[in-house]
Amino acid sequence: MTARPTLPIPRLSLWLTHAGMLAEQVLRAFWPFFSIVMAILAVLMLGLQDHVPVEVVWAVGAVAGLGLLTTLAWGVRRFHLPDRAEALMRLDESLPGRPIQALVDDQAIGAMDVDSVALWQAHQSRMAQKVARAEPVRPDLRLADRDPYALRYSALLALVIAVLFGSVWRIGSVAEMTPGAAVAGQGPSWEGWVEPPRYTGLPTLYLADQSDPTLSVPQGSRVTLRFYGEVGAHSLTETTSPLGAQSATEPEQEFVTERSGQLVIDGPAGRDWTLNIIADTPPQIAVADSAEAEAGGQMKLPFAASDDYGVVSGSAVLELDLPAVDRRYGLMAEPEPRDVIEVELPMPITGDRADFTEDFIEDFSQHPWAHLPVKITLMARDAADQESQSEPYTTKLPARRFFDPLAAAVIEQRRDLLWTRQNAPRVAQILRAVSHLPEDVFRSDTAYLRLRVALRRLEAFTDYGLTQNQQEEIAQALWDLAVIIEEGTLADALERMRRAQERLSEAMKNGATDEEIAELMQELREATQDYLRQLQRLAQENGDFDENQQGQNGETMQMTQDDLQRMMDRIQELMEQGRMAEAQQALEEFQQMMENMRITQGQGQGQQSEGQQAMEGLAETLREQQGLSDQAFRDLQEQFNPGAQAGESEGNEGRSGGLGRGQSHEGQGGQGQGTDQADGGGQQGQGSLADRQQALRDELGRQQQNLPGAGTPEGEAARDALGRAGRAMDEAEDALRGDDLAEAIDRQSEAMEALREGMRSLGEALAQNQQNQPGQGSQEGDMQATNRDPLGRSPGANGSISTDDNLLQGEDVYRRARELLDEIRRRTGETDRPQIELEYLKRLLERF
Numbered sequence: 030m031t032a033r034p035t036l037p038i039p040r041l042s043l044w045l046t047h048a049g050m051l052a053e054q055v056l057r058a059f060w061p062f063f064s065i066v067m068a069i070l071a072v073l074m075l076g077l078q079d080h081v082p083v084e085v086v087w088a089v090g091a092v093a094g095l096g097l098l099t100t101l102a103w104g105v106r107r108f109h110l111p112d113r114a115e116a117l118m119r120l121d122e123s124l125p126g127r128p129i130q131a132l133v134d135d136q137a138i139g140a141m142d143v144d145s146v147a148l149w150q151a152h153q154s155r156m157a158q159k160v161a162r163a164e165p166v167r168p169d170l171r172l173a174d175r176d177p178y179a180l181r182y183s184a185l186l187a188l189v190i191a192v193l194f195g196s197v198w199r200i201g202s203v204a205e206m207t208p209g210a211a212v213a214g215q216g217p218s219w220e221g222w223v224e225p226p227r228y229t230g231l232p233t234l235y236l237a238d239q240s241d242p243t244l245s246v247p248q249g250s251r252v253t254l255r256f257y258g259e260v261g262a263h264s265l266t267e268t269t270s271p272l273g274a275q276s277a278t279e280p281e282q283e284f285v286t287e288r289s290g291q292l293v294i295d296g297p298a299g300r301d302w303t304l305n306i307i308a309d310t311p312p313q314i315a316v317a318d319s320a321e322a323e324a325g326g327q328m329k330l331p332f333a334a335s336d337d338y339g340v341v342s343g344s345a346v347l348e349l350d351l352p353a354v355d356r357r358y359g360l361m362a363e364p365e366p367r368d369v370i371e372v373e374l375p376m377p378i379t380g381d382r383a384d385f386t387e388d389f390i391e392d393f394s395q396h397p398w399a400h401l402p403v404k405i406t407l408m409a410r411d412a413a414d415q416e417s418q419s420e421p422y423t424t425k426l427p428a429r430r431f432f433d434p435l436a437a438a439v440i441e442q443r444r445d446l447l448w449t450r451q452n453a454p455r456v457a458q459i460l461r462a463v464s465h466l467p468e469d470v471f472r473s474d475t476a477y478l479r480l481r482v483a484l485r486r487l488e489a490f491t492d493y494g495l496t497q498n499q500q501e502e503i504a505q506a507l508w509d510l511a512v513i514i515e516e517g518t519l520a521d522a523l524e525r526m527r528r529a530q531e532r533l534s535e536a537m538k539n540g541a542t543d544e545e546i547a548e549l550m551q552e553l554r555e556a557t558q559d560y561l562r563q564l565q566r567l568a569q570e571n572g573d574f575d576e577n578q579q580g581q582n583g584e585t586m587q588m589t590q591d592d593l594q595r596m597m598d599r600i601q602e603l604m605e606q607g608r609m610a611e612a613q614q615a616l617e618e619f620q621q622m623m624e625n626m627r628i629t630q631g632q633g634q635g636q637q638s639e640g641q642q643a644m645e646g647l648a649e650t651l652r653e654q655q656g657l658s659d660q661a662f663r664d665l666q667e668q669f670n671p672g673a674q675a676g677e678s679e680g681n682e683g684r685s686g687g688l689g690r691g692q693s694h695e696g697q698g699g700q701g702q703g704t705d706q707a708d709g710g711g712q713q714g715q716g717s718l719a720d721r722q723q724a725l726r727d728e729l730g731r732q733q734q735n736l737p738g739a740g741t742p743e744g745e746a747a748r749d750a751l752g753r754a755g756r757a758m759d760e761a762e763d764a765l766r767g768d769d770l771a772e773a774i775d776r777q778s779e780a781m782e783a784l785r786e787g788m789r790s791l792g793e794a795l796a797q798n799q800q801n802q803p804g805q806g807s808q809e810g811d812m813q814a815t816n817r818d819p820l821g822r823s824p825g826a827n828g829s830i831s832t833d834d835n836l837l838q839g840e841d842v843y844r845r846a847r848e849l850l851d852e853i854r855r856r857t858g859e860t861d862r863p864q865i866e867l868e869y870l871k872r873l874l875e876r877f
Contacts, residue, residue: 037157038120038129042165047116049168054111056170059104064184065096071187074195078203086203123166128156198238219263219294221254228412229338236300245305246286249413254282254294263296269304311417312336314343314409317386319424323544326394326429332374332387332419336411339382343374343409345389350423353402359445359452367397374407392428395508397447399428430545432535435470436514438463439480443507446487450500453491460484472514474662475778479510481665482771526556530620537609537616550601557593557623593619640737640795644788647732647751651784652872653725654758658777660718665770718773719765726758738794747794750787754780850874 072078078086121129136149172181221236225247234244236254256263256278264278268290286306293301317331334340347370354360370393377385389407393399403426407419431437442459445452463470464480471477483506490499515532533549541549596619603612733751738744757780764773856862857870 037161038117039161039163042163043113043116043120045165046120047111047113049166050111050116050119053168053170054109056172057175058108059100060172060176060181062097062100062104064181065093065100067184067188069093069097070200071184071191071195073200073203074188074191074197076195076199076202079199090203119166120163124159124163126156126159128159131156132160196238218257218298219254219296220257221252221294224251224253226250226412236302239302242301243303243305245307247307248287248309250286250306252282252284252286252292256280256282256296263294263299266293266295267291269306309411309413309415310337311415312340312409312411313417314340314407315419316405316407316422320405320422320427322427322430322542323390325392325548327390327392328427330389330405330422332389332407333385334382334387334409335384336409337383338412340376340385340409341382341412342376343407345372345374345391346370346406346408347372347393347398347403347426348406349398350402350404353423359442359455360448362449362451365449370396370398374409393426394429395504396426396428397444398426399444400425401444402426430539430541431511431515432532432539432541433515434535435463436511439507439511439514443504443511446500446507447504450495450497453487453495453500457484457487457491460487474658475774476510476513478662478665478771478774479506479513483507483510526553526623527620529553529556530616530623534613534616537604537613543605546604547601550597550604554594554597557597593622596622639735640791640798643732643736644791644795647784647788647791650725650729650732651781651788654777654781654784657718657722657725658774658781661765661770661774661777664718665774668770719762722758722762722765722777726755726762729755729758736791738791738798741794741797743790743794743797747787747790750783750790754783754787757783 117129121127132153136146138145140146223234223236223244223246225231225233226249229247231247234246252267252269254265257280260280261278265282267284269286269288269292270284271287272284286304289306290304291301292304293299312334313336314332314334317333320328320330323329330345334343349364349367351364372389372391374389375387376382377387402423404421404423406421408416409418410416431440439460442456446456460480461484464477464484467477471480483503486506487503490496490503529549529552533546533553536546536549596615600612600615600619603609603615729751733748733755736744736748736751738747757776761773761776761780764770764776853870853873857867857874860867
């Protein structure tokens with residue numbers, strides 16, 4: 030009989046299967062024993078034996094020991110050690126076809142038949158291949174049928190809790206509960222804790238668990254000790270607190286560690302430690318980079334701070350560096366004493382404060398020290414109330430820059446006034462000189478009026494002694510005036526675009542920062558887009574739309590909005606590269622093209638639509654409001670300068686016949702004629718202005734009721750704007766009746782601005798409606814060639830003007846434009862011309 034071949038079973042698979050079967054037997058036989066062991070360990074580690082009488086401890090211990098013996102005997106009885114044959118059987122049962130059994134079996138029949146033997150060998154060869162690929166069988170460790178109440182999991186949970194919140198050292202306390210040690214268990218004992226300061230985030234140390242005789246603890250840690258038993262059996266000796274080297278026997282001891290030293294507990298079970306104190310280092314803070322002014326005028330100062338446990342707060346102290354001030358002009362006098370500036374530093378909201386970098390951002394544009402040399406000292410404080418400060422950082426206090434020369438001059442006088450009140454007469458003298466010829470300096474009547482009002486109050490205050498409150502009041506008025514001059518109160522998109530071009534040009538000349546140039550460039554982009562939208566809206570309302578640039582040779586070159594955007598991108602690119610001369614030249618070319626841009630419009634035939642009537646009505650209301658504002662301004666000028674002829678009070682009625690009463694309604698022009706004289710009839714004239722303001726407000730209310738575009742966002746925006754205009758008119762009327770011309774002019778200016786905004790929104794609503802109804806567009810008329818103005822331009826709807834001719838032919842187009850503007854101004858000053866011509870020339874000046 031031949032020997033059976035060796036089974037090709039993977040040894041690892043057979044070994045793992047055998048080990049799994051062994052684990053099944055151990056777990057099924059001994060799970061009650063393991064559960065009781067885990068429960069006993071959990072109770073001992075949690076120290077529950079210390080909270081019950083010793084009799085209860087021993088009774089429970091006896092029951093637990095009996096349970097351990099019983100479950101151990103039950104497990105030994107049920108335990109069966111699996112052998113190799115059982116492992117082979119388990120592995121064979123997991124394979125399809127029982128290949129191991131096939132390899133072990135012998136051929137029962139056909140042993141003498143060659144073909145039968147070959148078939149049997151082929152069968153065993155296939156079974157051997159399956160056995161060679163055998164995987165280990167996973168053991169069945171489920172005990173749910175044997176432990177339906179999951180007692181083993183309860184014991185395991187208790188053990189995990191004991192490991193997390195208990196201590197292995199507490200198991201030894203059971204030995205002290207033996208009958209022979211009962212007296213020792215009732216003797217003296219102690220407990221102690223070392224609690225670091227809360228801001229350190231370190232855990233509390235339980236001294237009884239500290240086996241290392243050397244402990245490192247933070248400075249300021251609080252040590253608490255409790256002695257049990259007879260008083261005096263234990264004593265404490267320590268050299269770490271300010272008292273130090275004193276022996277204390279009180280039952281409760283507490284002190285704060287300040288320096289390294291010894292901590293000794295004398296008595297039964299006494300211990301001693303060496304405490305190494307970790308000092309709390311002061312925080313560190315320093316300026317990380319140079320200070321600079323952001324686009325809005327805020328100062329940005331990067332700083333870096335660090336501390337071993339984290340910085341709690343910080344502050345910046347700014348004081349004037351008087352020796353570094355250029356003591357010229359208004360700064361020659363001794364400055365008035367001012368408190369230093371102290372501002373809280375920003376701290377990180379999230380993250381670690383142990384080491385960080387932040388930006389200190391604050392707006393000091395209105396402070397008297399703006400743009401003057403200052404010393405900035407940064408201070409940091411940690412949780413231990415330790416403070417440290419940086420080296421003083423000297424710089425000129427960054428603040429908002431004014432590029433308009435007039436605005437810069439006003440800000441300089443404001444600074445001189447805040448420097449010391451002794452400069453008040455000098456400031457008043459300079460402001461009076463600046464406002465001597467307002468037509469050559471001021472672009473806005475409102476700005477000129479505000480300056481004159483501030484000047485008048487400054488001179489009145491100076492005569493009676495300027496107080497600190499009055500000084501601050503005048504300074505605030507000058508600041509508001511400079512902002513108005515810098516930002517402008519522009520009447521339409523074209524003026525806004527021109528103003529943005531001028532501010533950008535001034536910024537390039539004065540060496541503005543990249544952030545300021547970027548902000549001004551964005552302002553130019555927005556103004557240009559607004560101007561193009563206005564052109565498109567007018568074209569949609571009145572017909573075709575063409576934008577073209579008139580070249581110097583008379584040729585017409587088509588310009589699109591994309592072309593303009595590319596030009597502005599090129600200008601910004603040149604400025605970013607530092608090629609300011611080329612950028613200035615490109616900006617001048619852009620200005621020339623925008624100046625030469627024209628819009629060609631046709632005039633619709635037939636009856637006007639409801640939208641066109643509403644637009645023309647609002648335009649008429651705007652012109653009449655402008656006339657009332659002009660009259661109020663002239664009257665205020667006469668109050669400042671009673672002998673001046675600018676007001677032409679005698680019979681000065683505006684468009685309806687006269688010179689000084691504004692563009693009043695027809696039929697109202699003579700209502701107050703002759704009452705505006707300086708011989709006591711001024712109050713009657715003011716009443717006339719108030720009545721006309723009220724009539725204009727009533728007319729606006731009627732127009733609001735018939736306003737088209739209801740239900741659309743643009744139409745609602747127009748109604749909201751006209752509502753603001755109406756409220757401003759009411760406030761202007763109240764101011765006129767109270768003889769407060771300055772307030773009335775401000776409110777009238779707000780009303781005009783709201784009217785313009787309402788007209789823009791209404792135009793957008795009408796244009797949107799026209800796009801939704803493409804078949805109802807206005808037709809081009811043939812009346813464009815007729816009714817031209819003295820400059821050869823044909824008027825369109827809503828006051829727009831256009832021409833197909835190149836009016837500025839020749840090489841020096843800017844010189845020709847200046848000559849035309851001077852000629853219009855000269856004719857405006859000739860009061861003997863017809864009133865209707867004077868009003869027309871004035872409108873030309875307001876537009877261009």
